Amino acid sequence: AQTVTQSQPEMSVQEAETVTLSCTYDTSESDYYLFWYKQPPSRQMILVIRQEAYKQQNATENRFSVNFQKAAKSFSLKISDSQLGDAAMYFCAYRSYSGTYKYIFGTGTRLKVLA
Amino acid sequence: NAGVTQTPKFRVLKTGQSMTLLCAQDMNHEYMYWYRQDPGMGLRLIHYSVGEGTTAKGEVPDGYNVSRLKKQNFLLGLESAAPSQTSVYFCASTDGSTGYEQYFGPGTRLTVT
Numbered sequence: 741a742q743t744v745t746q747s748q749p750e751m752s753v754q755e756a757e758t759v760t761l762s763c764t765y766d767t768s769e770s771d772y773y774l775f776w777y778k779q780p781p782s783r784q785m786i787l788v789i790r791q792e793a794y795k796q797q798n799a800t801e802n803r804f805s806v807n808f809q810k811a812a813k814s815f816s817l818k819i820s821d822s823q824l825g826d827a828a829m830y831f832c833a834y835r836s837y838s839g840t841y842k843y844i845f846g847t848g849t850r851l852k853v854l855a
Numbered sequence: 856n857a858g859v860t861q862t863p864k865f866r867v868l869k870t871g872q873s874m875t876l877l878c879a880q881d882m883n884h885e886y887m888y889w890y891r892q893d894p895g896m897g898l899r900l901i902h903y904s905v906g907e908g909t910t911a912k913g914e915v916p917d918g919y920n921v922s923r924l925k926k927q928n929f930l931l932g933l934e935s936a937a938p939s940q941t942s943v944y945f946c947a948s949t950d951g952s953t954g955y956e957q958y959f960g961p962g963t964r965l966t967v968t
Contacts, residue, residue, distance in 0.1 A: 749895075773955050785945065785959035831897060835955050841886055841905050842913065843957060847897040 742767045744834050746846035753822045754854050760807075761817045761849045763832030771837035774808070774815045779829040779848075788830070791815065793837070819851075827853045857881055861946050861960035868936045868967045876931040876963050878946030886949045887929040888957070889913075889921060891942040898945065904929055936967045 753759035776788040807816045832846040862877040890898040900913030904923040920932045946960040
């Protein structure tokens with residue numbers, strides 16, 4: 741069975757600095773999707789970025805980028821030029837490319853942004 | 856386009872009472888999911904549906920039932936609420952054809968006393 745591990749329960753970053761959130765996963769599959777979701781205090785889950793495992797190029801979305809290391813089964817999220825609005829819980833998630841329709845979520849990392 | 860909506864947003868139940876949570880989506884998505892979120896445990900899948908009239912068990916299905924009579928609605932029922940079911944419940948949907956992004960509802964905070 742697939743698992744997703746986020747080993748950092750909490751992280752802090754100074755405003756305008758860069759922070760990296762870690763995520764590792766375990767799977768025997770070769771094709772899958774990986775996601776980072778943001779959950780601000782409002783509770784609404786928002787997709788930050790998505791990576792298809794068959795793509796070698798790391799995904800980027802404005803200030804958010806990932807470092808996808810397929811062999812190491814690592815999927816870290818880098819937030820550049822951190823802003824106060826980035827403060828939230830961040831969840832890493834895995835989904836098989838085919839077959840099961842289930843998503844596996846990590847336990848989350850709470851990011852604090854210091855002014 | 857409201858996306859995914861959940862009713863109610865908050866609820867307090869006494870042990871043994873029953874209730875139904877309603878999830879509705881207006882994006883014509885095939886797949887719908889119910890999760891519960893507890894501190895330190897991330898999101899855990901309760902039940903899911905891959906189409907109208909179909910449901911399947913997730914990771915923590917005990918004590919819950921679901922129904923998907925209409926494509927746009929996914930109901931989560933608690934027949935006899937227990938304090939262990941105190942949680943925040945999220946509904947999500949995905950169309951399965953555009954990268955499998957999940958769209959989430961705003962959540963329902965349920966307290967069982």
